[in-house]
Amino acid sequence: xxxxxxxxxxxxxxxxxxxxxxxxxxxxxxxxxxxxxxxxxxxxxxxxxxxxxxxxxxxxxxxxxxxxxxxxxxxxxxxxxxxxxxxxxxxxxxxxxxxxxxxxxxxxxxxxxxxxxxxxxxxxxxxxxxxxxxxxxxxxxxxxxxxxxxxxxxxxxxxxxxxxxxxxxxxxxxxxxxxxxxxxxxxxxxxxxxxxxx
Amino acid sequence: xxxxxxxxxxxxxxxxxxxxxxxxxxxxxxxxxxxxxxxxxxxxxxxxxxxxxxxxxxxxxxxxxxxxxxxxxxxxxxxxxxxxxxxxxxxxxxxxxxxxxxxxxxxxxxxxxxxxxxxxxxxxxxxxxxxxxxxxxxxxxxxxxxxxxxxxxxxxxxxxxxxxxxxxxxxxxxxxxxxxxxxxxxxxxxxxxxxxxxxxxxxxxxxxxxxxxxxxxxxxxxxxxxxxxxxxxxxxxxxxxxxxxxxxxxxxxxxxxxxxxxxxxxxxxxxxxxxxxxxxxxxxxxxxxxxxxxxxxxxxxxxxxxxxxxxxxxxxxxxxxxxxxxxxxxxxxxxxxxxxxxxxxxxxxxxxxxxxxxxxxxxxxxxxxxxxxxxxxxx
Numbered sequence: 001x002x003x004x005x006x007x008x009x010x011x012x013x014x015x016x017x018x019x020x021x022x023x024x025x026x027x028x029x030x031x032x033x034x035x036x037x038x039x040x041x042x043x044x045x046x047x048x049x050x051x052x053x054x055x056x057x058x059x060x061x062x063x064x065x066x067x068x069x070x071x072x073x074x075x076x077x078x079x080x081x082x083x084x085x086x087x088x089x090x091x092x093x094x095x096x097x098x099x100x101x102x103x104x105x106x107x108x109x110x111x112x113x114x115x116x117x118x119x120x121x122x123x124x125x126x127x128x129x130x131x132x133x134x135x136x137x138x139x140x141x142x143x144x145x146x147x148x149x150x151x152x153x154x155x156x157x158x159x160x161x162x163x164x165x166x167x168x169x170x171x172x173x174x175x176x177x178x179x180x181x182x183x184x185x186x187x188x189x190x191x192x193x194x195x196x197x198x
Numbered sequence: 199x200x201x202x203x204x205x206x207x208x209x210x211x212x213x214x215x216x217x218x219x220x221x222x223x224x225x226x227x228x229x230x231x232x233x234x235x236x237x238x239x240x241x242x243x244x245x246x247x248x249x250x251x252x253x254x255x256x257x258x259x260x261x262x263x264x265x266x267x268x269x270x271x272x273x274x275x276x277x278x279x280x281x282x283x284x285x286x287x288x289x290x291x292x293x294x295x296x297x298x299x300x301x302x303x304x305x306x307x308x309x310x311x312x313x314x315x316x317x318x319x320x321x322x323x324x325x326x327x328x329x330x331x332x333x334x335x336x337x338x339x340x341x342x343x344x345x346x347x348x349x350x351x352x353x354x355x356x357x358x359x360x361x362x363x364x365x366x367x368x369x370x371x372x373x374x375x376x377x378x379x380x381x382x383x384x385x386x387x388x389x390x391x392x393x394x395x396x397x398x399x400x401x402x403x404x405x406x407x408x409x410x411x412x413x414x415x416x417x418x419x420x421x422x423x424x425x426x427x428x429x430x431x432x433x434x435x436x437x438x439x440x441x442x443x444x445x446x447x448x449x450x451x452x453x454x455x456x457x458x459x460x461x462x463x464x465x466x467x468x469x470x471x472x473x474x475x476x477x478x479x480x481x482x483x484x485x486x487x488x489x490x491x492x493x494x495x496x497x498x499x500x501x502x503x504x505x506x507x508x509x510x511x512x513x514x515x516x517x518x519x520x521x522x523x524x525x526x527x528x529x530x531x532x533x534x535x536x537x538x539x540x541x542x543x544x545x546x547x548x549x550x551x552x553x554x555x556x557x558x559x560x561x562x563x564x565x566x567x568x569x570x571x572x573x574x575x576x577x
Contacts (some may be wrong), residue, residue, distance in 0.1 A: 112357065113358075114356055114360050148357070151354075151379060154378045154381065155375055155378045186346070
């Protein structure tokens, strides 16, 4: 038996989400059938709005409702440093930390020829443009420590360093609260190289 | 190190098999195409999570079965571990003591195996890729760092090759990014080369002694590791290797962009063998090449013993008939030092009398194994 068209279409839509296969999609679709109409209206409205109301900040590449974004507009932000991240959601991690008060820049990925991502696909040109304004003193690279993330960090530092701006990279090594026992060789090696005097 | 019991389900022509082995010498005897080599292959597979005969895991699964399983308990001096490998069309799952290992690099090395088969006799004459494969497998099973570095190298190499292919057609290629990829590649390449040199030097020392004996004290064997057509010696430290490679890469850059592929690195390196300062590949006789491969294989056993403090398991696939009594004697000398050995043969006559000293003999026919018991000393 085939499902009636509305529910079949809904199942198909759910299956477009990551990690959801046919079974889960079917379960979700039937669950939606029993939801209150207001909830469903809210849900569909936010689905549309996430696409229509949100834009990328023309300065830093973060997602925002108004351009430029909240952080770029904020007068209290320290404008001498820019923290470079891969994804908009990384900004949230740093904001939640509450120890960084500077600007951000979202690359929207990392360089990976295998996946067809080249320099033009990332927000690299806009970053270089931002550095021409002389208020920036330091660029902090906060990219993942995958080999692609590291290549991208190396690329950016080679690009920026000639301008005389300080470029730093996040430290890597042991996670806080973790056991040395469970650390792999590479992590330990990094932790050794980056050890600090106490 | 030895395995006492081997369990197989749907592996090649074995529907279901539970068999006990002797910790000493086990001989599988039977006609052709009965499954003798499949048995050795399954032990090899348990060690490396790949077959030495095929790259297609699907071929290991019995026809019309959804999966194949091989498992065994491996006894070491202090401990024993259960290894299990399940292959299906969804990939393979490797577990140690029933705990699934996410990375194969954590699994490989639990069971150390040295295989000697007739195909190995081509190692000297064959393509460089065969020799690299030999290095990668043997050093990978004794050093986890080697496996991890090699995997990292291959990933960066793939990125670099893809980028070079793109550069071939670009009007204004991004040389800065190429420089970054080269640097990244060189850093890992240096680790791989450093480890290869380290173990190869040990291997050379041991193989040299063995070869000297087999050749009645007349032949001196030597290995040369070649990267970018230069001989490399162990005394090169990592920084020298890095500087050398960067310099070489700058020389071939234009050609690399034109061809769209990486021309230098561990994936292009080779080993040359020499006997009495003469190149073995071009000037060596069949017999010399054979002795060299045997010396190399026996040295491998010693190297594994030295690094892991455990004897590996030796698999001899139909190779005894290829070795004369002198060479078999060299083999026996090593096996005598308590190495669990599995031998396949079509008839016992080709097996030297000394090797028949109390082996356990199994008759293999059509995916079944019959224990013929311990053969008593023929003397």
